[in-house]
Amino acid sequence: QAFFKSIMNAAPSSPTKRHTKISIVGAGNVGMAIAQTILTQDLTDELVLVDAIPDKLRGEMLDLQHAAAFLPRTRIQASTDYSVTAGSDLCIVTAGARQINGESRLNLLQRNVHLFQKIIPPLVRHSPDTILLVVSNPVDVLTYVAWKLSGFPSNRVIGSGTNLDSSRFRFLIADHLDVNAQDVQAFIVGEHGDSSVALWSSISVGGVPVLSFLEKQQIAYEKEMLENIHKEVIQSAYEVISLKGYTSWAIGYSVANLARSILRDQRRVHPVSVLAKGFYDLEDGEVFLSLPAQLGRGGVLGVTNVHLTDEEKHRLKDSATTILQVQNQLAL
Numbered sequence: 127q128a129f130f131k132s133i134m135n136a137a138p139s140s141p142t143k144r145h146t147k148i149s150i151v152g153a154g155n156v157g158m159a160i161a162q163t164i165l166t167q168d169l170t171d172e173l174v175l176v177d178a179i180p181d182k183l184r185g186e187m188l189d190l191q192h193a194a195a196f197l198p199r200t201r202i203q204a205s206t207d208y209s210v211t212a213g214s215d216l217c218i219v220t221a222g223a224r225q226i227n228g229e230s231r232l233n234l235l236q237r238n239v240h241l242f243q244k245i246i247p248p249l250v251r252h253s254p255d256t257i258l259l260v261v262s263n264p265v266d267v268l269t270y271v272a273w274k275l276s277g278f279p280s281n282r283v284i285g286s287g288t289n290l291d292s293s294r295f296r297f298l299i300a301d302h303l304d305v306n307a308q309d310v311q312a313f314i315v316g317e318h319g320d321s322s323v324a325l326w327s328s329i330s331v332g333g334v335p336v337l338s339f340l341e342k343q344q345i346a347y348e349k350e351m352l353e354n355i356h357k358e359v360i361q362s363a364y365e366v367i368s369l370k371g372y373t374s375w376a377i378g379y380s381v382a383n384l385a386r387s388i389l390r391d392q393r394r395v396h397p398v399s400v401l402a403k404g405f406y407d408l409e410d411g412e413v414f415l416s417l418p419a420q421l422g423r424g425g426v427l428g429v430t431n432v433h434l435t436d437e438e439k440h441r442l443k444d445s446a447t448t449i450l451q452v453q454n455q456l457a458l
């Protein structure tokens with residue numbers, strides 16, 4: 127059984143290019159947190175910001191340029207004109223309409239689909255070889271929409287998916303066990319947000335699988351602890367929103383981490399939203415869900431064959447069915 131199930135149309139990884147360019151569409155809370163982290167971590171030679179509000183855009187560009195004395199040299203540009211994105215290696219889409227009080231998620235989705243119909247075609251026209259990384263919500267459906275609108279092979283269209291969910295999960299497990307979160311491997315997969323699926327068998331601390339550790343130690347109550355931590359991943363998103371009104375730093379670091387794996391051809395495995403058709407018995411319809419995927423310069427290089435319990439497979443299928451029902455209502 128190959129460790130990685132290859133994606134048929136994955137383009138061979140091109141050699142690492144000397145000059146890299148990243149474009150971020152949406153200079154809001156999330157887009158600017160991603161931009162700030164990319165600059166601090168020296169991930170690109172050129173950074174471009176695009177938004178619909180010219181003054182906000184110019185203000186954010188100037189404010190970042192004024193930090194040049196403290197950052198690695200990076201060319202920073204901004205414009206409402208998508209020609210500024212030409213030749214991007216990676217395009218990160220965080221643009222989105224905010225949910226209006228009482229607005230249904232389906233109505234928000236339809237508004238964001240209309241935004242994507244204006245955003246994706248010019249991005250693709252100016253950077254036909256780019257990799258699209260979607261963050262806007264609902265991220266799994268909007269990643270599907272970006273894929274459809276772009277005409278790209280599926281390996282070059284990725285959603286941040288449950289990457290943020292998984293990073294919160296790793297923090298909470300590490301906090302509970304009093305270890306470093308970087309020594310905790312734990313994947314949340316499936317649909318981003320309230321209906322995500324925690325892969326218990328994927329959790330390891332310092333290379334030690336937690337489940338087998340707990341079973342050997344007969345620590346039954348810890349399994350319930352892990353279930354409570356998954357619930358806390360969801361609750362903490364609502365807590366942050368109620369306290370500060372948005373989320374930025376964790377999503378900023380998590381998306382910059384994806385950008386590093388892609389642009390530096392790290393071939394690391396991340397829980398991100400990929401075209402899940404054909405994996406884990408998910409044969410019905412074209413749906414993007416988060417699975418542990420290997421990322422490199424060619425985008426999604428493969429999806430890992432981790433063991434899923436019947437319950438985990440069932441919950442993934444339920445998510446796929448729900449997402450397909452929503453997608454079938456879209457006017458693309």
Ligand SMILES: NC(=O)c1ccc[n+]([C@@H]2O[C@H](COP(=O)([O-])OP(=O)(O)OC[C@H]3O[C@@H](n4cnc5c(N)ncnc54)[C@H](O)[C@@H]3O)[C@@H](O)[C@H]2O)c1
Pocket residue numbers: 151152153154155156157176177178179220221222223224241244245261262263264265286287290291318372373377
């Ligand atoms: N996937 C995740 O884990 C995750 C986590 C946090 C936030 N999000 C999502 O990220 C998105 C952005 O969140 P935010 O807090 O930054 O919102 P925000 O309102 O602060 O920023 C959105 C930006 O998009 C811009 N925009 C709107 N229409 C545009 C267009 N047609 N072209 C270019 N720019 C346009 C707005 O002007 C604004 O600056 C939301 O959909 C949010 O739900 C996802």
Ligand SMILES: O=C1N[C@](c2ccsc2)(c2cccc(Oc3ccc(F)cc3)n2)CC(O)=C1Sc1ccccc1Cl
Pocket residue numbers: 231263264265290291294318319320359360361363364366367371372373
């Ligand atoms: O931390 C976050 N801030 C969010 C946000 C950001 C700006 S306004 C709302 C946020 C928080 C809570 C619910 C919420 O509702 C939605 C709405 C549409 C949608 F497609 C996904 C979640 N959105 C976006 C978002 O996806 C996250 S991560 C998250 C959200 C819910 C459960 C678990 C996780 Cl890990």
